[in-house]
Amino acid sequence: MDDTCVTCAEVLNWVAYGACRHKDVYCTCVARSRFISHDRCCSICKTPSNVVFVTKDLGEYTKRIGDFSVLPPDVEEGRVGNYWYHEGTQSFFDDSDHYKMIKAMCELSCSVCDGIDKFRRKEKFKDIEELKGNLFHKHKLFIIQFYGESELYTHMSTEHHTCRMCLRQDAGQYEYYKNFRDFENHFHTYHFLCEDEECLAKKFVVFLSEHELKVNYPTDENMHTQRSYV
Known part of the structure; x- marks a missing residue:
């Protein structure tokens, strides 16, 4: 049975690996990660690699670089001794045709x-x-960045807003808003937003019911615990 890439599940025809010597990722996946995301870490063990070596996958007979320090430092794009160096992915190749293919992909x-x-x-x-x-x-166009599930959750939780009032009503309901204007519109539509100037400045003081809003307005320090600050 052919080995498959742990990232894309395609058959491993060519591999790229660093000093950690994990040869389980298709070279194209490694090239994308290093060129587009500037991620220099191994997909398996997360060890950073200044350079990687790209070669034909031959199972246990795959060409090995025993000591990465023997690879020439401070090299430029193109032929380097017995190898070819691609500057965009910091990769050494032992096959000129595959080097040209990755180079074209990264143009x-x-x-x-x-x-x-x-x-x-x-x-x-x-x-x-x-x-x-x-x-x-x-x-006036943007490049969309794609995330894995854990990366997406971290991004949404740190860069966007979610409604704690909705989470109190349904713990599994995660809806995110791109800015404070959308966030405020949500409160106006689905909850009861305190329009007091001091409360609006806190972005925002919100209640689940109109009764709670009336009870807690005007503000009273003793009743702050009944509010949701979001």
């Missing part, structure tokens, strides 16, 4: 610009940040 161009003028020579970008800048400033 960044704007599909919007190319679609507008098909006869114009495609503009290349040196890194993902430069491409993002072109998309935003020229076309």
Whole structure:
């Protein structure tokens, strides 16, 4: 039975590994992680690797680099002795054709610009940040970042707002709002928002029922515990 990549589940034809020597990830997955996300860590053990080695997967006969320190430091793009070096992913290859394939995959161009003028020579970008800048400033577009389940939860919990009132009513109901305006609109629609200037400044003081709002308005220090500060 063929080995499969632990990231994409595709058959392992080519692998990329660092000094930790975990050869369980397809080289394309490693290249995407290093080039797009700037993640230099092994997908298996999370050990950071300044460089990785890309080679044909041959099972127990896969070519091994015993000591990564023998790889030349401070190298530039292209042929380096018996290997080929790709600067964008900090990878050494022992096969020129596969090096060219990964290099072509990592060449960044704007599909919007190319679609507008098909006869114009495609503009290349040196890194993902430069491409993002072109998309935003020229076309008012954004690159969407994708997350795994745990990464998505961390992102949503730290970068967006969720309603504690809704969670009190249904512990499994997680709805997120991109900004305070959407958040405030939600409170106006589904809950009872205190419109007192002091309470609005706290963003926000909200009640589950109109009765609670009336009981606690005007504010009374003894009743703050009945409010939900969100």
